[in-house]
Amino acid sequence: MNEGRRKRHDVIDNTIKAKKSNQIPSKVDGYGFERSDSFDYGLNSEFVSTYKPILERRNKRWNDSVPNSKVPHNRKMKRFCRKGIPNEYRATAWMSLSKADKYMKTNPSLYQELQSQTLDLKVEESIKLDLHRTFPENIYFSDTNDTESSLQVPLYNVLKALAIKNNKIAYCQGMNFVAGLLLITVKNQEKVFWLMDTLMNEILPDFYNPDMKALKAEQELLGQIVSWKLPEVHRHLVSLGVPWMLIGTKWFICMYADVAPVETVLRIWDSLFYEGSKILLRVAFTLISMNSDKILACKDFPEAVHIIQSSVKHPLVKHCHSFMELIFKETGSFPRSEITKMRKSCIEKIT
Numbered sequence: 001m002n003e004g005r006r007k008r009h010d011v012i013d014n015t016i017k018a019k020k021s022n023q024i025p026s027k028v029d030g031y032g033f034e035r036s037d038s039f040d041y042g043l044n045s046e047f048v049s050t051y052k053p054i055l056e057r058r059n060k061r062w063n064d065s066v067p068n069s070k071v072p073h074n075r076k077m078k079r080f081c082r083k084g085i086p087n088e089y090r091a092t093a094w095m096s097l098s099k100a101d102k103y104m105k106t107n108p109s110l111y112q113e114l115q116s117q118t119l120d121l122k123v124e125e126s127i128k129l130d131l132h133r134t135f136p137e138n139i140y141f142s143d144t145n146d147t148e149s150s151l152q153v154p155l156y157n158v159l160k161a162l163a164i165k166n167n168k169i170a171y172c173q174g175m176n177f178v179a180g181l182l183l184i185t186v187k188n189q190e191k192v193f194w195l196m197d198t199l200m201n202e203i204l205p206d207f208y209n210p211d212m213k214a215l216k217a218e219q220e221l222l223g224q225i226v227s228w229k230l231p232e233v234h235r236h237l238v239s240l241g242v243p244w245m246l247i248g249t250k251w252f253i254c255m256y257a258d259v260a261p262v263e264t265v266l267r268i269w270d271s272l273f274y275e276g277s278k279i280l281l282r283v284a285f286t287l288i289s290m291n292s293d294k295i296l297a298c299k300d301f302p303e304a305v306h307i308i309q310s311s312v313k314h315p316l317v318k319h320c321h322s323f324m325e326l327i328f329k330e331t332g333s334f335p336r337s338e339i340t341k342m343r344k345s346c347i348e349k350i351t
Contacts, residue, residue, distance in 0.1 A: 047319055055084075058086055071092060071093050082328065091188065095191055111190045115157060135181075230288065264320040
C-alpha cells in the first residue's frame, strides 16, 4: 500500500472509531468530508458552540413528540421540520414525509430486481464516469477507499436502478451528488433509491428530464419572484444581461448538495421533503436578497454572476439554524397557489 493510500485509510479508520466515541477528528468532519488547509476552525468552533444547544433541544423535542419514530403529517411537524430534524430521525422522517416508505413497502423486491437487469452501455459509462467526480474530498467516496466503508458501489447501484426504472430520464449529472449525500445520511441504498425516485417523480417532477424544460422554468420562476419582491435587483440583473439559467442550474439540480455547507443542505432537505420544491426557491431568493447591495453595485455580467454564485459562502449560510430562520422570514408570504400559477406561466413561456 502506498503512503497516500495508507494515510487515507488511517483517516477512515480514525473517523469510524471517532464516530463510535462521539469524537470528530480535526481533519475530517462528521460526514467524512476532509477539511482543507484553509478551513476556519475558529468560525467552525463558534458555529458548533451555538448549534450544539439547539441540537440538544431539538433532540429532546423529537424524543418527546415522535414516540416510536412515527412521524405525523400535521402543522406541528411542518414547524418541527423547519427547525431541523435530528440526524438519528432523518432517515425515518424523510421516508415518511416524502411517502417513499409507502412505495418501498408496496414494491418490496423492486430494487433487487432492478439490480439484476442490464443497464444501457452509454448510461452506464456516464454513471461510472461521475462516480469518481462525486465528493472526491469525502473519505467514503474517495478512489483510494477500498474498505467496506466505501460508498461508490452503493452509489452506482442506486443510480443504475433509477436509470432502469426511469428510462426516459436515465441519468442526469447532479443526481450523483444528491444520491451521494443521501447515502451518507440515510446509510441504506434501497431507502436512498426510493427517496430519489420520489424526488424525481413527485417532489421535483421533470427536473431531470433531458429537455430540461422544468428546470429552466423553475429558474425563470426564481426571476419572477425576484421581480416581485426585489424589483430593483431584478431590473439591474436584466440590464446586465444575466440569464437566470446561469444562476440557479446547479443550485436546483443538486438541491444545494456540493454547493452549500453540508449541515445547511440537510436542513434545507428537512423542509423540502415536507413542503416540496418551493423550499429551493426560498433558499435561492434569500441568497440573492442577502447580497442585494453587492449585486446592485456590480458593473458587469461576470461580476454579478460571481457575486450570486459565491453567495453560498456567506458566513450566515454556515450557521444553518439562523439561515433557515432567515429563508422563511426573508421571503415572507409564499402562497403555494401563487407559486403554482407563476410556475405554470413560466413553463408555457419555455415551451
